Amino acid sequence: xxxxxxxxKDVADRFHIEQSALRYxxxxxxxxxxxxNASGRxxxxxxxxxxxxxxxxxxxxxxxxxxxxxxxxxxxxxxENIDAMVDLxxxxxxxxxxxxQALHDAHQQVLRKLHFFKGIRQSYVDGTPKPxxxxxxxxxxxx
Numbered sequence: 001x002x003x004x005x006x007x008x009k010d011v012a013d014r015f016h017i018e019q020s021a022l023r024y025x026x027x028x029x030x031x032x033x034x035x036x037n038a039s040g041r042x043x044x045x046x047x048x049x050x051x052x053x054x055x056x057x058x059x060x061x062x063x064x065x066x067x068x069x070x071x072x073x074x075x076x077x078x079x080e081n082i083d084a085m086v087d088l089x090x091x092x093x094x095x096x097x098x099x100x101q102a103l104h105d106a107h108q109q110v111l112r113k114l115h116f117f118k119g120i121r122q123s124y125v126d127g128t129p130k131p132x133x134x135x136x137x138x139x140x141x142x143x
Contacts, residue, residue: 006044015052022052030055030068062095104142111141 012019022042025031031051035043058068071088074081119131 003045006049008042008044011044011049011052014049015056017056025052025055028065028069030065030072058092061092062099063092067092108140108142112136112139115139115141 006014008019008022012022022031026034026042031048034048037043055068058071063071067088071085074085074088078085113136116131116133116136119136122128123130
């Protein structure tokens with residue numbers, strides 16, 4: 001059975017990351033087992049592709065490098081570390097909920113300002129008085 005392999009440029013391009021990020025993940029132990037071919041170039045496998053997908057997903061979810069290292073260490077000793085692994089993921093889940101709320105609140109404020117300034121723009125076109133912010137401040141534009 002032939003194992004499909006990829007070069008560093010292919011992997012970096014596939015995930016839209018810098019090659020230096022791949023090297024950093026290797027150096028930090030997050031992406032272990034990267035071998036070299038006869039000319040000394042890195043050789044990645046589908047296992048690395050899957051692992052990198054997980055790394056980038058968890059980073060997008062706000063995990064730090066330390067948390068990622070702990071997660072993968074826990075995964076390697078899953079049976080004895082299952083509680084710690086679940087705790088780590090539960091903590092991240094709760095943090096994502098907080099981030100979602102903060103993003104929702106920020107989105108709401110952006111929409112209020114957008115509607116307010118569109119109203120101002122329209123007042124310039126119509127020659128009417130500018131709207132008052134109080135008309136927009138309490139509005140819910142995300143329904």
